[in-house]
Amino acid sequence: MPVIRFRLNGVATEVDADPNRSLLDILRSRLGLTGTHFGCGSGECGACHVIVGEHAVSSCDTPLWSVADKDITTVEGLGSAERPHPLQRAFIAEQALQCGYCVPGILMSAAALLKRNARPTEDDVRAALDRNLCRCGSHNRMVRAVLRAAEDMASS
C-alpha cells in the first residue's frame, strides 16, 4: 500500500493504509485522535469537520489519498488545556454547548471562518456554521462564543 504523507496539527505524518479509507477513520483508529467525531458518514452533519488547507471539510467522506501533502488541523491541534485556542476559551466562557458531541466539528468550521474573516458578523458566523448540525439547541451560544473569540483575537 502506498504511504500517504501530510502534516497533521503541524507534525509531519505518514500513513500506510488503503488510500480510499476515510480521513476520519484514519484519524480515529490509526492515529488515535478521537476528538473528531463520526455523525452520519455522508458529510451531512459536520460532526467530523477538520481543516484541510484553509477549509473546513467533512473527514468522513474525504478519502485519505486526497489529503496527500496537505495541512490538516483537528480539534486536538487547535489548542490544549495549557494553551487553549481563543475559540475554546470562548466556548467555555459562554458555556456554549449541552452534550458537546458536535462541538469539535463546529470549532473547526469556526476556526476556518476566523482565518479567512477575522471580524465576522453574526450572519457570517451562522452562514459558516450552517453545514454543522446541533441537536441540543446550543446554536445561539455557539454563535456568541465565535464572535467573542473573534473579538479576543482582534484585541490581543
Added chain:
Amino acid sequence: MSNATPQLPVSLAANPKLSSWVKFAPDGEVAISPGKVEIGQGIVTALAQIAADELDVDIGRIRMVRASTASSPNEGVTSGSLSIQQSGRAIRQACAEVRRIFLGIASDRLGVDPTALTIEDGTISGPGNISTSYWELAEEVSLDRDATPGAEPKPVAQRALAGRSVERLDIPDKVLGKPRFIHDTALSSMLHGRVLRPERSRAKLDGLTEDVARAVPGFVAVIRDGSFAGVVCETEAAAEAAIAALRKSATWLAGEALPDENNLAAFLKAQPVESTVVGTRTSPNPRRKARTIRSQFTRPYIAHASIAPSCAIAQWNGDRVHVWTHSQGVYLLRTDLALVLKIPVDHITVEHLEGAGCYGHNAADDVALDAALLAKAAGGKPVRVQWSRADEMTHGPFGAAMAIEIEADLDADNEIVAWRHTIWSNGHAARPGRASQPALLAGFELEHPFPRTISSNPPQANGGGADRNSIPLYDFPSWTIESHRLLTMPVRTSALRTLGAQGNVFAIESFLDEIAAERGEDPLIFRLRHLSDERARDVIRSVAKRANWKPAAKAGTGYGVGFARYKNTGAYCAAIAEIEGDEDIRVRKLTLAVDVGEAINPDGVINQIEGGAIQATSWVLKERVRFDSERITSNSWTDYPILRFSEVPRVDVELIQRSETDPVGAGEAAHAPVTAAIANAVFDCLGVRVRDLPITRDSLLAAMERG
C-alpha cells in the same frame, strides 16, 4: 415549621446507605455517586454544586462518579426532568447528614461543642486554632450506615454555590476534544461490531451468505440468531466492510405494513384501543351552552435524531458480562439484558459512559444488547458496536404520533362552559426494565423472539404519557379528558422529551387562541382571566412585559403566546414567538419566562430552556418521520432535516428565581409552550390556523384550502 415526621427524599429512602452517595477519598477529594447520568443537560455539575454547598468543600474537590450497577444508588431512569428533584434532594440530604456526623466526631475529638465548630473547604475548625478535617476523620467514621430523617440541610442563605452559574465540569474536555464520550473510549484489545437491520419494517431475515464477509481482512466472527445478525472484526473499517458484504447477500421475508403517513389521524382513530378517562370536573352551577365548537390537532412521529449514532461496548468473562452504555437507566437496562441473555442480574455490570445529547428513550439500550450478543463471539475481548446513521434514524423508538380533538361548549357570550379533550395515540413509554418481557430491539429478532413491546403510558401520578398536560390548568367550569391508547404499534414508539405534553399543549393553547380570537379578546388577557395559580400568572405577565406584548401589527410578522406547567406539577413556562410568514414560516425570536423553583445553576437552567425552545422550533417547522407502506424513509439528515444555524431564532429567557421553593427540572419545560406560541403566531400573521404539525409550506397550503 411543620410538625410532620421528617421523611427522606425518595431516592435516598430507596438507597439509604450514606456511603453509596458520599465517600471521602484519602487524597482530599470527595466522591459523589448519583444514580442519575449526564445526558448533555449539565446535571453532574448541578449535583456537584449541591454536594459542595452542603459539605462546605470547594467544588474542585468533588469527583462525580459515573453511574454503575456495581456501586451506584439505583435511581431508575434519568428522565422526566426529575434529576434535580430526585438526585439533588437525595444528595443534599445525605450530605447534610454526613456533615452532621463529622461535626459530632470532630466535637468529641477536639473536645468542643459542635456548635463552636465551622467547616471551610473540608477543614473543621474550632476556637483557639484547633482543627481537623473530613479526610483526617474519614477512617474513624463509617458511612456504611443508613440515612436517618432529621438532618437539616443548610438554609438557603448559607448556600454558597446553589443559585450560582458555576461553569460546567465537563465542558473543558469537550471543547479540547479529549475522549469523554463512549464513542471515543478505547479498551485494550477492543474489537468492533456492526449489526444488520432490515430496510423493510420488521422484515424477517431469510438467507445470508457469509463468504464475502469472512474474507474481509480482520474478520473475527459472524453472529446469527433468527433475524438478528452481525459481524465482529478487528477494526471499524473491517466491520463496515463485512456488514456491507452481509447486507448484500441477505434476503428478507415480507415485513409488516406501515400506516399512511399523510393520514395519521384516520389511522390512529381506526385502531383497537384501551380507553381511559384521565380526568373530569363538573360544575355545580352549569351555565347554559349556546353552541359547541370542535377542532382536531395532530402531531407526527418525531425522531430523537441524536447527532451521534448509538454505541455500546460489551465484554464477557465466562458467564458474566460487563456493558458500557449511554443508557438513561443502568439498572433498568441490566434487568432486560438478564431477561434476554438468560443470566442472573448479578452476572451483569452495566456502567454509564456519556453519549451525545439524549432526548428520551433512543437506541442506547438496543445497541447495548447488540454489543452483548456480538461480544459472545469475541473470546472475552471487548466489542464496541455503533449503529449506522440510517439505523439510528429508522430503528430506534420514535416519539408517538397523536390525534387530539378538543370540543368546547360556549355560552352566549362565547365564554367556555365545558371542555372536552380526547387523545388517540400509541403509548409514550416502552422503556427497558419495566415489564416481565424485555423491551430491547434484538430481543424481538432472535430465533426464539420475545413479543414486541406495545408502548404504554406512565400513570398520571408520574405525569402521565399520551395524557401528559392534557388536564387544563385553566379554571374551566367543567371538563372531560379521555385518552385512547393504541393496542397495535406498526411504528415503534417510546419516550421522547415531554411525551404527550407537546401535542396536548399545542392543541389546548391553539384552541384557546381560537376562542380568544373569536371573542376579539387579547389571547394573553384571556389566559390570565382563566388562571388563578399565581406562579402561572407570573410567568405569563413576565414574558408579556419582556416581549412588550403585544407589539404593533406589522405586515408579514405575527406574534403568538403559549403557556404550560410541565406535567402540571413541574416548571412553569410561558413563551412568546415572533415569526415572519409568507409561503414559509421563519421564527425570528422566542421570549420565555420560566419558574423552576430554586434554580441551582441559573445559567444551566437557561441553557436547557434555550435548547428546548430551539429543539421545539425544529420539531414544529421541520420534523416528521417519513415512511411509505413498507419502510421508514427518513433515514438521513436530508430526509429528516432539523433546524440549522441560519434558521435558529433569537431566544431570550427570563428566569424567575424562587430560592425557597423546591427545585424542579428544566429540560422539557419549553417545548410545549414554544410549539403553541409558534402556531398561534402563524395565525396572527397569516390568519391561517395550522392544526397539523409540522408547520411547513404543505401544511400551510392544506390549512388555507380547508379554510
